[in-house]
Amino acid sequence: MMTPRVFNFAAGPAVLPLPVLEEAQRDLVSMPGVGMSILEMSHRGKFFEGVLAKTEADIRKLASVPDDYKVLFLQGGASLQFSMVPLNFLPRDGSADYVVTGAWSQKAVKEAKKVGGVKIAWTGEAANFNTVPAQGDLKLDPNAAYAAFTSNETIHGVEFKYVPETGSVPLVCDTSSDMFSRPLDVKKHALIYAGAQKNIGPAGIALVIVKDGWLKTRVDDPRLPTMLNYAIHADNTSMYNTPPVFAIYIMGLVMKWLLSIGGLEGIHAINQRKAAKLYAEIDRSGFYKGHSAKECRSLMNVTFRLPSEELEALFAKDAKAVGLDGLKGHRSVGGMRASIYNAFPEDGVDALIEFMQEFERANG
Amino acid sequence: MMTPRVFNFAAGPAVLPLPVLEEAQRDLVSMPGVGMSILEMSHRGKFFEGVLAKTEADIRKLASVPDDYKVLFLQGGASLQFSMVPLNFLPRDGSADYVVTGAWSQKAVKEAKKVGGVKIAWTGEAANFNTVPAQGDLKLDPNAAYAAFTSNETIHGVEFKYVPETGSVPLVCDTSSDMFSRPLDVKKHALIYAGAQKNIGPAGIALVIVKDGWLKTRVDDPRLPTMLNYAIHADNTSMYNTPPVFAIYIMGLVMKWLLSIGGLEGIHAINQRKAAKLYAEIDRSGFYKGHSAKECRSLMNVTFRLPSEELEALFAKDAKAVGLDGLKGHRSVGGMRASIYNAFPEDGVDALIEFMQEFERANG
Numbered sequence: 001m002m003t004p005r006v007f008n009f010a011a012g013p014a015v016l017p018l019p020v021l022e023e024a025q026r027d028l029v030s031m032p033g034v035g036m037s038i039l040e041m042s043h044r045g046k047f048f049e050g051v052l053a054k055t056e057a058d059i060r061k062l063a064s065v066p067d068d069y070k071v072l073f074l075q076g077g078a079s080l081q082f083s084m085v086p087l088n089f090l091p092r093d094g095s096a097d098y099v100v101t102g103a104w105s106q107k108a109v110k111e112a113k114k115v116g117g118v119k120i121a122w123t124g125e126a127a128n129f130n131t132v133p134a135q136g137d138l139k140l141d142p143n144a145a146y147a148a149f150t151s152n153e154t155i156h157g158v159e160f161k162y163v164p165e166t167g168s169v170p171l172v173c174d175t176s177s178d179m180f181s182r183p184l185d186v187k188k189h190a191l192i193y194a195g196a197q198k199n200i201g202p203a204g205i206a207l208v209i210v211k212d213g214w215l216k217t218r219v220d221d222p223r224l225p226t227m228l229n230y231a232i233h234a235d236n237t238s239m240y241n242t243p244p245v246f247a248i249y250i251m252g253l254v255m256k257w258l259l260s261i262g263g264l265e266g267i268h269a270i271n272q273r274k275a276a277k278l279y280a281e282i283d284r285s286g287f288y289k290g291h292s293a294k295e296c297r298s299l300m301n302v303t304f305r306l307p308s309e310e311l312e313a314l315f316a317k318d319a320k321a322v323g324l325d326g327l328k329g330h331r332s333v334g335g336m337r338a339s340i341y342n343a344f345p346e347d348g349v350d351a352l353i354e355f356m357q358e359f360e361r362a363n364g
Numbered sequence: 365m366m367t368p369r370v371f372n373f374a375a376g377p378a379v380l381p382l383p384v385l386e387e388a389q390r391d392l393v394s395m396p397g398v399g400m401s402i403l404e405m406s407h408r409g410k411f412f413e414g415v416l417a418k419t420e421a422d423i424r425k426l427a428s429v430p431d432d433y434k435v436l437f438l439q440g441g442a443s444l445q446f447s448m449v450p451l452n453f454l455p456r457d458g459s460a461d462y463v464v465t466g467a468w469s470q471k472a473v474k475e476a477k478k479v480g481g482v483k484i485a486w487t488g489e490a491a492n493f494n495t496v497p498a499q500g501d502l503k504l505d506p507n508a509a510y511a512a513f514t515s516n517e518t519i520h521g522v523e524f525k526y527v528p529e530t531g532s533v534p535l536v537c538d539t540s541s542d543m544f545s546r547p548l549d550v551k552k553h554a555l556i557y558a559g560a561q562k563n564i565g566p567a568g569i570a571l572v573i574v575k576d577g578w579l580k581t582r583v584d585d586p587r588l589p590t591m592l593n594y595a596i597h598a599d600n601t602s603m604y605n606t607p608p609v610f611a612i613y614i615m616g617l618v619m620k621w622l623l624s625i626g627g628l629e630g631i632h633a634i635n636q637r638k639a640a641k642l643y644a645e646i647d648r649s650g651f652y653k654g655h656s657a658k659e660c661r662s663l664m665n666v667t668f669r670l671p672s673e674e675l676e677a678l679f680a681k682d683a684k685a686v687g688l689d690g691l692k693g694h695r696s697v698g699g700m701r702a703s704i705y706n707a708f709p710e711d712g713v714d715a716l717i718e719f720m721q722e723f724e725r726a727n728g
Contacts, residue, residue, distance in 0.1 A: 006399035010406040013609055021393045021401050028389040029382070035370035035687070037385050039566040039614065042374040042690060075439040075568065076591055079605035083589035114587045197606055202403040204439065204568045204608030223478045225447035225592075227440055241443035242561055244568030245377055246610065250403065323399070326406060 010326035102153030374690035466517030
């Protein structure tokens, strides 16, 4: 008998839609009409070419990606993007603006500094990253090679509710933890990237959407490794080397699922409802305390504390025992983190709220 | 009803062992005792930590990896290794020796030249890479930072039957297409790497085995992207960033299967038997002609020509129609290529031989 599925609140890799898993399982040994597993298929074969083309087409449809943007499927996660962005777009004697809203933007800054100049347009470090800046708080350099921000910080649970306005300076967004969780205005960005393993697929693949016109302005460095060159990947439709075939296939199934439930508008409505319920419970009695400022609370990663670390440990342990898994927060924030990505079922949120109420009654 | 499985002769991604696919399928929606898919699991969770540790332990057991070597699971395939090796080990004013036996070693040379000096210890280009050098043919520089070779060239079907002796110069081996197909003397190498998608797993992961002592001699370049630094991955047991969880899990199942059939000695005997049959058929009548010199014929990639390109096209088409898929050779060699990796079943080789005989009778 199958072990019953738990509610998986992990921050990533994270829960995937059940229909995606079921379809992948059904076809795993032998793809209908092909007679081999997707895990065994040549990336140059017709079937996978179809998978790749359909996945890209669905992404374009979902996010209304303009025709003059490339959609790339790369390896190395967001962590490699931290380096690829400056290696392709930051001249050694130039500088880029970085908005620092948490651990991930800090890591991006660290890699960019190896390549060229970095100016911090804003940082939330002093308040342990419990908020994001308003547009007016940003110190932007009109001569920056680009300006980079992180639309949602997984660890701290803060999320931009607007796209920063940077004038003629190209905007780069790390949207690893809220990609396709809400409408996305691609044309306000020069480059968008996301490690897939939170909202749009399994670990082992990153999605990049980049404007053609910006690609043409790449820093021409003959020493850049071929694998780190966006133009090479774009010119070879992500097939310069063997792509992560299975991860792209799963991402394709996730895109199909997103379209089936109403696209980005549809999933946004669901995500707003799930998050609103949970934040309402956090705010209800004062027993639980949210980490992030209300105006920038993440719809994806809900971070909260309990009155003591002992209670927090007990909460995580008791929750796990009733099938609410992965709630322990990151050590840099402490407390709890409920990651309720696109595929996280609403009844899992309801179950957590019920558990929170019981836990408060027993320990409050 | 499941589409019957074909015989998959593709060069990579390539056939996986059926028991691996069946176990992965069984557990794909909910891992027993965990209640979530391996595709959804946190890489920091206990289950995956166990998978990673067991996969590494089985690799160490299979290849008798000495304790002073690290085993790393990385993204970017062999193509990124072409850059990582020189970026970590080739000083800008130093030089490395490269043995060029085909398309893959050529690509490795191209990336190394971006980093430092390259000396070609031998090249088979003039004879379209139909052989590998004997030890005495190698022009080795005793001051080289390292010497690199490709143990098996997938495209041309040539394979080293010995490990080059390089004295005190560290030896680097790209063994992407024959990793774990035969006994491997790890301690003769400083670093061994392989894209997994031919013999040891799905696309989207590369395996690296590197000697601790050599890691300590890394070029200290403060501008090296963190993700390209072997030492960072070694210090973080391949968990610096989110690893390709599913690909590691599948690789673990492949390692378990290899151990179950007698380890590297066991699979080598099977591979020798499969290849010997097929080469005997190629040599039988003169209708088929092998591309590579007999003394370095690959046990993995069997390349052969027919009397005309028209017959080659017909051969590929007719073979596919009877469930022998992926036989068309690479354009740079032409003709046919039967990739018969570890997991390729012996009855598929028998079926190909029977088809070759029928095809010759009908078209010879």
